[in-house]
Amino acid sequence: xxxxxxxxxxxxxxxxxxxxxxxxxxxxxxxxxxxxxxxxxxxxxxxxxxxxxxxxxxxxxxxxxxxxxxxxxxxxxxxxxxxxxxxxxxxxxxxxxxxxxxxxxxxxxxxxxxxxxxxxxxxxxxxxxxxxxxxxxxxxxxxxxxxxxxxxxxxxxxxx
Numbered sequence: 001x002x003x004x005x006x007x008x009x010x011x012x013x014x015x016x017x018x019x020x021x022x023x024x025x026x027x028x029x030x031x032x033x034x035x036x037x038x039x040x041x042x043x044x045x046x047x048x049x050x051x052x053x054x055x056x057x058x059x060x061x062x063x064x065x066x067x068x069x070x071x072x073x074x075x076x077x078x079x080x081x082x083x084x085x086x087x088x089x090x091x092x093x094x095x096x097x098x099x100x101x102x103x104x105x106x107x108x109x110x111x112x113x114x115x116x117x118x119x120x121x122x123x124x125x126x127x128x129x130x131x132x133x134x135x136x137x138x139x140x141x142x143x144x145x146x147x148x149x150x151x152x153x154x155x156x157x158x159x160x
Contacts, residue, residue, distance in 0.1 A: 020089035021048070029080035029099060031070045037084055038063060041095075044086050050093075050154060058093060058152050061132035064125045065097040065148045073101025073145060093152040100145040 015022040023040060027033040041062055045055040066082065074080035085096040130136045133150040140146035 021086070022089075023086040025084045026081050027084070029070055029074045029082050029101070030078075031067070033082075034063070034066055034070060037066055041086065044088070048088055048093075048154070054152070054154070057132045058095070058150075061129045061136075061150050062095050062097070064129050064132075065095070065150065068125055068148070069097055069099040069101070069146065073099035073103075075102060077101070088154065091154055093154045095150045095152075096147065097150075098145065098147040103140045103142050103144045103146050105140070105142060 011024070011026050013022075013024045021044060023044065025037055025040060027036060038059065041059055042055075045058065050058070062084075066084070069082045073082070080099060080101055083096075083098045085094075087094040087096075126136075126138065129148070129150060134153050135149075135151040137149040138146070139149075
């Protein structure tokens with residue numbers, strides 16, 4: 001079964017089948033819309049009966065990735081979008097968050113590891129996402145934006 005709906009002036013789509021769920025959101029890159037994405041995520045976690053502790057880990061990692069895009073991608077612009085895909089299939093929950101903003105050189109990025117870096121006010125988001133997800137891939141380049149892919153094993157998750 002496929003369900004598509006229009007949300008405001010932006011596209012949102014939901015694809016359901018017996019063994020998978022795919023949700024696509026395209027939201028303005030404004031932290032005001034963070035609640036929309038997180039509510040959608042919570043509803044998906046409930047729908048697939050994800051254990052509460054696992055759902056909290058997923059939500060924390062996704063919230064951090066979204067915040068990074070909302071805050072950093074379009075610093076000097078107000079016309080950007082963040083695309084988010086939630087995919088559950090084959091015992092895996094995949095979340096892809098992509099912006100088309102300023103980007104950065106992800107091949108030169110080092111997660112903080114020194115005590116003074118870890119205790120700093122900022123800069124621990126990637127470290128947090130890597131700790132919460134089973135796998136994280138960060139793809140970014142200056143002027144091209146950033147794509148963050150988070151993978152979570154969900155062997156006990158059933159699409160209902």
